[in-house]
Amino acid sequence: MDIALLTVKDERLHVLLVRRANEPEKGRWALPGGVLDPAVDCSLDDTVRRVLRSKTHVDIRYTEQVQVFSGQDRDPRGWSLSVVYYALLPGDKVSAVAGDKAEAIEWMDAMELNRQLAFDHTLLLEAAVAKLRDKVEREALPLHLLPGRFTLTELQRTCEVVLGRPLDKSAFRRRIKEEPALVEIEGEFLRGPQRPAQLYTTAEDFQF
Structure with missing residues (x-):
């Protein structure tokens, strides 16, 4: 093994x-x-x-x-x-x-x-x-590589790291727009010098 x-x-x-x-x-x-x-x-x-x-x-x-x-x-x-x-x-x-x-x-x-x-x-x-x-x-989301709370930008970057190539942001956001595995954490944002980014977590029934 x-x-x-x-x-x-x-x-x-x-x-x-x-x-x-x-x-x-x-x-x-x-x-x-x-x-x-x-x-x-x-x-x-x-x-x-x-x-x-x-x-x-x-x-x-x-x-x-x-x-x-x-x-x-x-x-x-x-x-x-x-x-x-x-x-x-x-x-x-x-x-x-x-x-x-x-x-x-x-x-x-x-x-x-x-x-x-x-x-x-x-x-x-x-x-x-x-x-x-x-x-x-094949569009499976590697959510098990992410922490308990993450932004959509962090999710996209993780996919890019695995694939070894960049992804189009607009196309990626359209693909995951109705993704049931992503649960928005109400009222929680990642704050920085730019616009606050909504934080998400993984649905309990998510299967990779």
Whole structure:
């Protein structure tokens, strides 16, 4: 089980990586992962939630299975199989993430990694980002990457970060005008040097 924990940080899509403490690939960066424990896990989704709980102090609101990777060349120890997931973390929760005391962790730009990851994890990460991007391309709103309160400008910018390209503001606003997942917070605005911006939250029954 390998997990691409994704967030928006500094207006870029970032992924959480851990430095491997043991061989093989000791000292190299990799996606966090774990092994299904039949004694405590009822499903693969349970395994993902357990692994993420060990890496963070927050409840991860959304995880999704990407695909299964397998083969005899993935790991020098022999034939291996991994079910890959991605998980979405709101940007305001980044500071709450803390790895095990024995681990070194780091948030890295998911689109421009400055190093090759251990095993085939670069390929796994690319598949996870591609699946997320495809979903947003099909007009799904990545609200799980946003804090509890946000503006429509912040929502558009998050979509642009995932897609890697700008979106037309007028077309975007028309598309989300009647979006039931967006709940206006009555009387609450983000105030700054420009016109106050209405704040929104995510509907409780939202499904990404």
